[in-house]
Amino acid sequence: MEIKSRVLDAMYQVLRPLARIAMRHGLTASDIERVTRQAFVDTARADYGIRGRPTNKSRVAALTGLSRAEVTRLLSTSREEQDAGAGQRHLLNRLITCWVQDARWLDAEQAPRVLPVDEAQGEGFPALVRAIGSDVTWQTLLRELERFGLVRKEDGGLRLLKRAFIPTSADEADRLPYLGENIAAHIDTVDHNLRHGREHARFERKLVFAGLDAEGLRKLQSLLEGDGQTWLESLNETLTPHAQEEASSQRITGVGIYLFDMKRPNGGSES
Template sequence: MERGNNTPLTQALYRILRPLARLLLRNGIAYQQFAELVKRAYVDAAREDFQGRDRKPSDSRTAVMTGLTRKDVKRLREQSEAVNGTVPAAGNRVLRVVSGWVHDPAFQEQDGAPAVLAFDGGFAELVRRYSGDMTPRAVLEELERVGVATESDGVHLLRRSLIAGDDHERLAIFGEGVSDLVRTMDHNLSGGSPLFQRTLSYNRVPERWLPQWRAYSAERCQALLEELDDWLARADADVSGEGMDEPLHRTGVSVFQFEDPSGSPEANDD
């Protein structure tokens, strides 16, 4: 692979880092804090993704691979080990509840629509089946907070997708979404069986068209995601009750819209 500061890879990396730097500065993350996170990511990647057949690389080997000192590697490895096993965000389990409500026939009307559930009956069973150890009241409060469900003569599902309500949730979605995209691109660049990745882009659209485009693209993308959700839910082990004895994988599709003035640094890179 080409080395230096002006290779196709480093040019692509700069395009990633430019908007990331803007986001970090807006949220008060200085360079030194970011650099520390980059070091830890290097150590974790070297240990997890380049381990030998029988064991992970030693601190010395990790130091050679990453260019960090053995002292730094040991400190950063211990940091990562300390946060392993952290309880998953409650939002992930709430999403599972919504998915079960939409796709599990036990919680649907005869026409397949999500049923209105008695709190102490069907809703409690839904939460028990799909949320792990969360209480029905805690799940309902979270669903009401994000505008997905309401309790009035039973618990009603208002819509089938969650929208982040606060900065903490938006940043969690940011981390997951960008990570998924980079993993997909890395997989495709590695020469394996390619995962689907396409982009539609026009560079000279008058501003007056943007409101219509936002509304139209949001409508069409939401319809597509709901169609794909219906298809993929049939394969989900929690919903189907099948395949629990097989290796399980996380998979899906991410859709997002982007906009830049034609004079912006991002647009000028094209």
């Protein structure tokens, strides 16, 4: 169990920053659980076959701990279909959907009513929260709606400003594909080094400073932007003649440099 505990602790450390990104973009733990199941099934199917053949469904079920019916469903459903409901189960989306669709919360023009924030009002905001079956208090949901700019208080009531909870900014959405590509590349190197001895390990190093002051952080950033960029450009010039021109190549190889400035993932201990 010792090795399993260590793996789970490592997974937890990886998931903390991913959870922060997911919640910022309106995804729930259920959304992440669903895509995790898909990743397990796809990996078991592709990487654990016998004599180069895809793993059969019964073995995928045994490897992943999922039922054979769930494995069959995941293998027969496209990623687009699976992703279609992502974020829709979020409490704020459920609340807003009820507000804009249920006749109890609409005015004569079928627009979302301004709802009183009063427990005594039978069709006020607290009643709306109860209507979606939430075990979260209406005060907490109100603070979240205000934080995302989804409602505005006026004359003792709440006016809905947006008809959906879509927190992702366009600028950040454009950068999100790099999240998967960059983290996947680093974890693939970690996985390779765990499975192979030192003789066949890929280069992987990090330099850590404890308690680096603001001036030191500025110097580190400056050095990376200067020397790091120059080094990457030199690598690009040296190695481009050895790379395939076809964008369809199934393998990518490279190196990444990044600055990190974070709390210790294990809560502060040195071990």
